[in-house]
Amino acid sequence: MEETKARTDIRTLSPDELGMILRDLKQPAFRTKQIVEWVFDKNVSSFDEMTNIPKALREQLAEQFSFNAPEEIARQVSSDGSRKYLLRFSDGVSVETVAMPSRSKLAVCISTQAGCAMGCVFCATGIAGLTRSLTAQEMVDQVLHVANDFNERVTSVVFMGQGEPFNNFDATVEALRKLNSEHGPNIGARHLTVSTCGIIPRIRAFADLPEQFTLAISLHSAIQQTRNQLMPGVKKYTLPRLYEALQLYTEKTGRRPTYEFAMIEGVNDTDPEMRALCDFCEGTLCHVNLIQLNNIPDSPFKPSPQKKVEELQRRLMTRGVETTIRVSRGSDIDAACGQLKQRLTIHR
Template identity: 60%
Template sequence: MTTVDDNKPSQPTVRRKRDLHSMSHGEIVELVAELGQPKFRVKQIEEWVWEKNASSFDDMTNLPKTLRQKLGEVASLGGVEEVAAQTSIDGSKKYLLRFPDSTAVECVGMPTKNRLAVCASTQAGCAMGCAFCATGAAGLTRSLTAGEIYEQVMHVRDDFNTRVTSVVLMGQGEPFMNYDNTLEALRRLNSPDGAGIGARHLTVSTCGVIPMILRFAKEPEQFTLAVSLHSAVQRTRDYLMPGVKKYSLMHLYDAMGEYVDKTGRRPTYEYALIKDINDSDEELQYLCDFCRGTLAHVNIIKLNAIPHSKFQPSTDERADEFVRRLANVGVEATVRNSRGADIDAACGQLSQKVLRS
């Protein structure tokens, strides 16, 4: 018979520290009240977390030292470690960042005159399996929290020491497979109490997850939408983008029409031009037919060549022909020059090089 020793001391309960980036305004209000502090401390703390991107409680110099100590006992500031970075001759910079749980993601800073654009990731890895994408080859590790998406942008801001003017969630992962965190991050980036970036300068890029496109159309903010199309021929798109095979082009066409009707905003179709895959005359004609009479803008992308990949970029002349033919049917199109062509700029390249070495 086993007896229980009632006099044996119980194990102390260890309170897990919560990352302030993961806490809502209401939760921070509750925390401040629990610590016996006046309400105005909430705004001060949130300014340090969201606007100043504090990496230590000691940085919060307008808070009493005793409060900083208490915060350090019950909460954390998350933070990211820069594992690697590469700077291109065009000024863009690719980062590999690691979170406290060792999950690593990529983001990119792209400066131009008086502007700084950031391409951020919404997931570590990706489950969509796009054939030409280095990230897809590695699979999905996990989705990121809203705070982790936001922190990428702040890391780039602080590294360049300049304000971020636009963000595109076009890095690793499918944003609409992490919808709630993606939207929360967009709202924080848009908030005057956060990064203060205008909604029309915040873009989500999706492979074409139709239910989430329709949900996104109902959101009150004027965030912008880009859809990775890459082919208007069903068999080609299924080959290139197996993760969205169940969403047919016909249904995507209808969903995008509904999106435009509800929002009045111009969506963008991303089209990475791949030699002998989606750059034929037939592919071009189907693309013209798909986009004709719609509000969409087409971004023709020069594919970043990935070492050992069977997919190679098409020619500049072919890209120009796509733009010309689309213009002939009334569709606005531009060639987007890929930034960082001299570094590991394509999604997943830097992480695979560093983490597997």
């Protein structure tokens, strides 16, 4: 067992690093191309699958490297076709991943951490706390697992599962680039979305990336006191500073950030709350996603009535703010936003 753990996961190497290793093994250049195709384009999970590679070379590689893909330990299928997976990594840590098929498209919601340290009071993940951050490969593995399960190409990925991606910034960016790479899932940058609670220094760093990745902000209130109560982990990143950072982001990138706004009855669906959100968004380049809060067992918070959600959409659109009411996917299997919790009690 110790020897297996010591071996490097071959999928964590870049094509250039693989090429250097194969040159050291005195292999011809075309072997690099073959193995890169097996590892990154065909997403194999063992050396035995590399049928055009000599057995002796496969054995040499197996002595040095491993395929450390996660194990699916539970799965649920929603009435809307969504699937939720509980995936366990080699150290025993597990995360939840959600697949959302729609016509010819397949979207995946992945986790960036096992648990979350932000402590958002309406979120099952935040209530559970943080176990550890994931590696870039562990993030990519969630996407590959879904693609293999559906036997389809994943067309978009949202980093909106468990964890705060910007508290695991370097690994998140590495995962984005792996998913965007031609030697990988090759998903367009604009179809890769990262959601943050509003970690301002990382928003600035994200704006500096050359790729056109998409940014979403979990806003949930444009009144500071309410937001502090709902999202204590970002108290120090005040709304005026967040507003300024997002204006700089749009000026630098020309891209439209999305505000996620989970509507909670009697908390952020009042007239002052609606007015504050309209004021925050008016005249800026943004898109607002409104969603009724998803139910969490034993939570004191309840979803706003649909008529309140529709009222807020009307008020925002009257102010010229692009707004969508988002329909939750997979809520019947606790796979919707805010419901992911690393739970092992899967009902089949």
